[in-house]
Amino acid sequence: MSEEYKVRLKAFEGPLDLLLHLIEKNKIDIYDIPIAVLTEQYLDYLKQFREFNIEVASEFLIMAATLLQIKSRILLPAEEKAEDDEIDLEDPRQELVDRLIEYRRFKEVSNILNELEESQAHLFYRESILPPVQHLPPQGLDIKVLWEAFQNVLEGQLSQKVIQKVSKDKFSVQDKMLVILSLLQNSVDYMILFSEVFSNINNRPELIASFLALLELIKLNRIDIKQNYSFSPIYIYLRNEE
């Protein structure tokens, strides 16, 4: 039994909902609320919430305070009331009544929506089975825009040259060593210009591979480097294999 009761208590969505329930249950005229009776019943409900260990939301407590405040203001003697501001001449219940009526309107209309929703539950739809999306060529493009894009590319390319990534596999140092050796063997006097090693190379990874190949050959004592004076051409010699 208590479980069922708990469920019923919980069913109140908020203090206004609970108040409307009490008003209907007691057939109270919403425009002339006996505030003392209503407050008492409201507080009773909160007590029951606690007895069943239902967490009472702060909104319910704020409403309790509001009800008590209205009650005390009604109990004030008439002379004291008159001394107050003009606004206070208004019925202290007015604001609460306005809120209750506003809330009740939406509660009623939500019942109509509920019926509408139920009637729609008898209609069935189907999933879309649309053909795949097709992109048509864009329209009205300006050749200037294309031209500007290409300028961007060219500018980007200039600044990009410094940071171009080294691809390891494309140019191996091993291959470049063989290339340099064959260049030397096919040259007059087994001698070539340093710059000849790098001619026809226009990308960074290949340059690096060739340079490393040179260093490697020097280390292996296969070649020699000679420069007569500063800024003069650098020559590469093939060493005699002893």
Added chain:
Amino acid sequence: MFYEKLKAPLEAMLFVNGNPLPINQIIEILGIDKENVEMLVNELQDDMIKANRGLMIKKIADSYQMCTKPQVSGYLERLTEITDKKLSAPALETLSIIAFKQPITKQEIENIRGVRADSIINKLLERNLIQEVGRKKVVGRPILYGTTNIFLQCFGLSDLSDLPALPL
């Protein structure tokens, strides 16, 4: 009528497009003006009624959608697994407030219902029944909420003016 032969493409378009099909898209694809699209839809609807068909066309906002007639729902319920997606009373209340008072802020909803609305608003957003429609020009610029076309569809309304009158 010159566009009589457009009835078949219109029907097929509504068939493959499960969601509401905007009238503007129909105008563009069929190449006839709005008035004629409306006449064409009406004729198709009439045909469907006369021929005792199981389908019908519904107008939702500025879109049309094909669906089954309510009379045959009993058979369809046996065909599909119906997932109960009914809205709770608090969700319906909140949705009513948003429908009639849109655009409205969370705070304004909470003032009317007297309770916090965060989780219900999230639930309604998740089900695409409401959406953010802007920010109120007051301190804190709170989000304003309004209803969606899916809201209209769920409640069988063709537009917001179809909402029942607010009591009192």
Added chain:
Amino acid sequence: MFYEKLKAPLEAMLFVNGNPLPINQIIEILGIDKENVEMLVNELQDDMIKANRGLMIKKIADSYQMCTKPQVSGYLERLTEITDKKLSAPALETLSIIAFKQPITKQEIENIRGVRADSIINKLLERNLIQEVGRKKVVGRPILYGTTNIFLQCFGLSDLSDLPALPL
């Protein structure tokens, strides 16, 4: 015919059920035997043909499926066609490289732009702005790309010689 009124539920069932609907399920739900289901389907099919509708019923093994008539497919394709208003900056850059350097391989484009070009090339192919124009005679025989006539049309050019001259 006693089951005349079952045509509407049958149509609605075929409408809701996107996949082929097994005849056994129809028998069970409508409560009529196989022979009658077949007659009912045939009648519905006849109705659809006579009324010049956009839909038809297909028999697939022991199932029936509702689908659109082949004659209206052109209209349906237009439902999902998208005309882009403009191209993204990376797409424009890639297109400009192809326009000015054609014929060109993907690798060469990537070398110039320094980033992968696969998805952009696909996007441009899909929009018919570029096409494969051959294979480069190097190891791996990579595809060469060039611009299309639609490219010329989009930019209002009568032929490639209308392209502005390259700087330097």
